[in-house]
Amino acid sequence: MATILITGSNQGIGFEFARQYAADGWNVIACCRTPDKADELQALADKNSTIWIEQLDVCDHSAIDALGAKYKNTSLDVLLNNAGIIGPIPIADHIHRQHFGSMDYAVWQQVLETNTFAPIKLAETFVHAIAASEQKKIINISSNVGSISERCLPAIAYGSSKTALNKATTIVAEQLRDRGIIVALFCPGAVKTRMDAWGQAGVGIEDSVSSLRPLIETLTISDSGSFRDYTGRTIAW
Numbered sequence: 001m002a003t004i005l006i007t008g009s010n011q012g013i014g015f016e017f018a019r020q021y022a023a024d025g026w027n028v029i030a031c032c033r034t035p036d037k038a039d040e041l042q043a044l045a046d047k048n049s050t051i052w053i054e055q056l057d058v059c060d061h062s063a064i065d066a067l068g069a070k071y072k073n074t075s076l077d078v079l080l081n082n083a084g085i086i087g088p089i090p091i092a093d094h095i096h097r098q099h100f101g102s103m104d105y106a107v108w109q110q111v112l113e114t115n116t117f118a119p120i121k122l123a124e125t126f127v128h129a130i131a132a133s134e135q136k137k138i139i140n141i142s143s144n145v146g147s148i149s150e151r152c153l154p155a156i157a158y159g160s161s162k163t164a165l166n167k168a169t170t171i172v173a174e175q176l177r178d179r180g181i182i183v184a185l186f187c188p189g190a191v192k193t194r195m196d197a198w199g200q201a202g203v204g205i206e207d208s209v210s211s212l213r214p215l216i217e218t219l220t221i222s223d224s225g226s227f228r229d230y231t232g233r234t235i236a237w
C-alpha cells in the first residue's frame with residue numbers, strides 16, 4: 001500500500017487530498033498544526049484506519065526533524081507539501097502590508113518560512129524515506145501568482161514566496177534526478193478555500209484535487225522540475 005505525507009491536511013485542499021487518498025486505500029500521514037481543533041480530519045481518521053494524524057507546524061524545524069526520525073523506516077511514496085499562507089487574514093484587511101510603500105517585513109518573513117523554507121526542509125528531512133519508496137515523488141503546491149510572466153497579484157510576500165519556492169524546487173529536482181526522485185510543482189487553480197479572500201475563486205476543492213491526483217499519479221522522471229496547473233497546463237515561469 002502506498003504512503004503519502006500531506007502538510008496542512010486539516011482543511012482546504014490538504015484535507016481533500018487526505019480524504020481522497022485514504023478513500024483510495026493509501027496510508028495517509030495527515031499533518032496539521034492543531035490536531036485538537038481538526039474535527040473533520042479526526043472524524044475522517046475515526047472512520048479510516050490508514051490515516052495517521054501528526055501534529056506539525058511546518059515552520060518548526062525541530063518538529064520536522066522529530067517527525068522524520070519517527071518515520072525513518074517508513075517508505076514514503078509521495079511528500080505533498082501543501083501547507084501555505086497568503087499572509088494575515090482576512091487578507092482584504094491586511095493586503096496593504098504586502099504592498100510596496102507599506103511592507104510589513106515580519107509578515108514577509110512568516111510567509112517565506114511557511115511557503116518557501118518549509119517544503120524544502122521537509123524534502124531534506126524525508127528524502128531517504130522517499131528514495132526508499134516505489135513512487136519517489138515530492139509535490140510542492142505552488143501558485144500561478146508565483147509566475148513572473150503570467151500573473152501579478154500585488155502581494156509581494158505571497159507572490160515572491162511562491163516564486164522562490166519554484167526556483168528552489170527546480171534546483172532540488174535536478175539534484176535528486178539521479179536518485180530517480182520526481183520533484184514537481186502544481187498550482188491548484190483559484191480554489192474556494194479560506195484563501196479565496198475575495199470570493200472570486202471558480203474551482204471547487206473536490207474538482208481541483210480530483211484533477212491534480214491523476215497528474216501526480218502519471219508523473220515520470222522526465223516531468224521532474226515542471227510547473228503545471230490542475231488542468232495539466234504548463235505555467236510559464
Ligand SMILES: NC(=O)c1ccc[n+]([C@@H]2O[C@H](COP(=O)([O-])OP(=O)(O)OC[C@H]3O[C@@H](n4cnc5c(N)ncnc54)[C@H](OP(=O)(O)O)[C@@H]3O)[C@@H](O)[C@H]2O)c1
Nearest residue numbers: 008011012013057058082083084142143190191193194195
Ligand atoms: N485556494 C487557492 O485559490 C490557491 C491557489 C493557489 C495556490 N494555493 C495553495 O494551496 C495550498 C493550500 O491552500 P488552501 O487554499 O487549501 O488554503 P487554506 O484553506 O487556508 O489551508 C491552508 C492549510 O495550510 C495550513 N498551514 C498554514 N500554515 C501552517 C503551518 N505553519 N504549519 C502547518 N500548517 C500550516 C493551514 O493550517 P491551519 O488550519 O492551522 O491554519 C491549512 O491546513 C497553499 O500552499 C496555497 O498557497 C491555493
